[in-house]
Amino acid sequence: MVKIGYLGPRGTFTKLAVDTAFNGVDTQSFTTIPECIDAVFHDQIDVGVVPLENAIEGTVQLTVDYLVHQARLPIVAEIVVPIQQHLLVSPDFSKDLTEVSNVYSHSHAIAQCHQFLHLHMPEAAFNFTSSTGKAAEIVSNSEQEIAAIGNTLAAKEYGLKIYKENIHDYPNNHTRFLVLAKDKNIAAIKHEAETEKTSMLITLPSDYAGALHQVLAAFAWRKMNLSKIESRPMKTGLGNYFFIVDVNQPYDEVLFPGVKAELEALGCNVTILGTYPVYQMDL
Amino acid sequence: MVKIGYLGPRGTFTKLAVDTAFNGVDTQSFTTIPECIDAVFHDQIDVGVVPLENAIEGTVQLTVDYLVHQARLPIVAEIVVPIQQHLLVSPDFSKDLTEVSNVYSHSHAIAQCHQFLHLHMPEAAFNFTSSTGKAAEIVSNSEQEIAAIGNTLAAKEYGLKIYKENIHDYPNNHTRFLVLAKDKNIAAIKHEAETEKTSMLITLPSDYAGALHQVLAAFAWRKMNLSKIESRPMKTGLGNYFFIVDVNQPYDEVLFPGVKAELEALGCNVTILGTYPVYQMDL
Numbered sequence: 001m002v003k004i005g006y007l008g009p010r011g012t013f014t015k016l017a018v019d020t021a022f023n024g025v026d027t028q029s030f031t032t033i034p035e036c037i038d039a040v041f042h043d044q045i046d047v048g049v050v051p052l053e054n055a056i057e058g059t060v061q062l063t064v065d066y067l068v069h070q071a072r073l074p075i076v077a078e079i080v081v082p083i084q085q086h087l088l089v090s091p092d093f094s095k096d097l098t099e100v101s102n103v104y105s106h107s108h109a110i111a112q113c114h115q116f117l118h119l120h121m122p123e124a125a126f127n128f129t130s131s132t133g134k135a136a137e138i139v140s141n142s143e144q145e146i147a148a149i150g151n152t153l154a155a156k157e158y159g160l161k162i163y164k165e166n167i168h169d170y171p172n173n174h175t176r177f178l179v180l181a182k183d184k185n186i187a188a189i190k191h192e193a194e195t196e197k198t199s200m201l202i203t204l205p206s207d208y209a210g211a212l213h214q215v216l217a218a219f220a221w222r223k224m225n226l227s228k229i230e231s232r233p234m235k236t237g238l239g240n241y242f243f244i245v246d247v248n249q250p251y252d253e254v255l256f257p258g259v260k261a262e263l264e265a266l267g268c269n270v271t272i273l274g275t276y277p278v279y280q281m282d283l
Numbered sequence: 284m285v286k287i288g289y290l291g292p293r294g295t296f297t298k299l300a301v302d303t304a305f306n307g308v309d310t311q312s313f314t315t316i317p318e319c320i321d322a323v324f325h326d327q328i329d330v331g332v333v334p335l336e337n338a339i340e341g342t343v344q345l346t347v348d349y350l351v352h353q354a355r356l357p358i359v360a361e362i363v364v365p366i367q368q369h370l371l372v373s374p375d376f377s378k379d380l381t382e383v384s385n386v387y388s389h390s391h392a393i394a395q396c397h398q399f400l401h402l403h404m405p406e407a408a409f410n411f412t413s414s415t416g417k418a419a420e421i422v423s424n425s426e427q428e429i430a431a432i433g434n435t436l437a438a439k440e441y442g443l444k445i446y447k448e449n450i451h452d453y454p455n456n457h458t459r460f461l462v463l464a465k466d467k468n469i470a471a472i473k474h475e476a477e478t479e480k481t482s483m484l485i486t487l488p489s490d491y492a493g494a495l496h497q498v499l500a501a502f503a504w505r506k507m508n509l510s511k512i513e514s515r516p517m518k519t520g521l522g523n524y525f526f527i528v529d530v531n532q533p534y535d536e537v538l539f540p541g542v543k544a545e546l547e548a549l550g551c552n553v554t555i556l557g558t559y560p561v562y563q564m565d566l
């Protein structure tokens with residue numbers, strides 16, 4: 001059976017993404033993003049799922065930096081999951097929202113629900129936990145009038161009641177996960193992919209005006225659309241940058257080698273990080 | 284006295300940045316990034332300091348999104364602080380590293396020190412806390428052979444000994460903070476600024492091949508150098524993006540209005556988020 005590693009613990013958004021995307025797999029929880037990536041790299045597991053964007057549990061930067069600097073693994077898929085935060089209480093809670101004295105969650109989850117909390121629970125005290133799952137555990141073990149912020153999986157795992165659904169500030173917010181594997185055919189996702197993307201890593205020879213503009217020209221005149229561009233400092237010091245570019249089409253043997261050759265002629269380094277389907281999940 | 288708010292609690296990198304950058308100010312800790320930004324917006328404090336990049340305590344995305352969507356405040360300065368993580372133990376600890384049974388820290392800090400921990404403490408168990416300050420507190424209250432990962436301020440605040448300095452994986456890693464204030468002259472930083480930057484928010488009219496390339500052309504032919512470019516999804520749904528662009532020069536009345544007029548002619552929306560000095564801190 002395919003073994004899938006993910007950034008844990010129980011009840012996190014990463015686990016929710018894994019449960020939603022894959023059927024009948026053996027899963028293993030890892031405590032940090034580097035540990036999960038390393039496990040795929042050293043063949044201890046077949047597939048790794050790590051947060052890439054907007055995630056509560058990990059930083060974009062850590063995933064990208066670790067992939068770029070430490071363990072180059074092909075990206076074989078992207079999973080996009082809507083961010084839905086709920087207010088969770090113990091099953092026998094029957095009081096009013098204003099009677100909740102304390103709210104527990106990961107600091108980022110509390111921040112994501114700032115407007116709701118500010119408006120509806122101005123008197124409640126906020127307590128930060130190491131994960132949303134941990135917050136749900138605290139509420140499940142308490143007799144007090146307290147609440148947690150977390151997703152449906154956290155509610156299910158810890159037997160909590162959803163008091164109020166979707167209390168997050170932005171309705172169209174999504175979180176993205178990368179699926180990493182040496183063999184791109186190993187992980188069967190139980191949905192249809194909506195689009196395909198190609199991610200590239202481009203390092204510029206030096207910081208000079210217009211270098212990025214020249215780089216993008218190579219894509220523009222081929223009518224290759226970019227859905228994401230992000231500069232990140234190299235770890236060699238300030239002032240050196242690399243770029244992560246997502247191209248909205250699968251790799252092919254004409255356009256991509258053409259772009260690569262042109263950019264290399266400009267003195268850039270170009271690495272294809274992966275060409276892969278994007279799966280849009282509904283929870 | 285000027286009142287400066289920051290993302291707390293005690294012993295965080297944000298507090299370290301505030302202590303390093305400012306002299307003789309009244310500080311107030313906030314529990315979330317939106318709370319800190321709101322406090323400046325509603326004139327409860329004069330200045331807010333929030334993490335922007337590579338920070339442990341907050342996400343880039345949250346700061347940028349909140350500034351863009353909820354509370355437009357001018358950026359008046361950027362503070363750059365090197366990331367230095369240390370292994371902290373109680374003052375009377377005199378054993379070997381391999382005898383440490385448990386390490387406590389924020390999950391991102393543990394991940395930032397992955398290589399060191401993997402190599403030198405492969406047997407230790409890792410425990411996530413809500414902040415590096417909280418981890419230091421746990422170690423200061425314990426009689427066990429345990430350690431925390433945190434910065435010098437966490438060591439000082441909780442009376443811990445630095446067992447091993449600089450255990451983070453990347454030597455040239457930095458974290459960035461934004462200083463937000465309605466009055467740009469209010470906050471006096473006790474260092475010389477190294478450079479000046481201008482941050483712009485640009486929204487494209489629609490997703491089409493080469494739009495970004497056209498946008499960058501407006502900067503390139505004026506020889507305006509960009510030190511950062513990042514696309515972020517709009518909260519109106521998938522497929523709509525805005526860009527945050529950092530230009531390596533202060534605002535002026537010729538080049539910037541020229542860029543703005545050209546971009547608006549292309550159908551873009553352009554907002555100047557701030558033009559401000561960048562302060563490079565040594566710890």
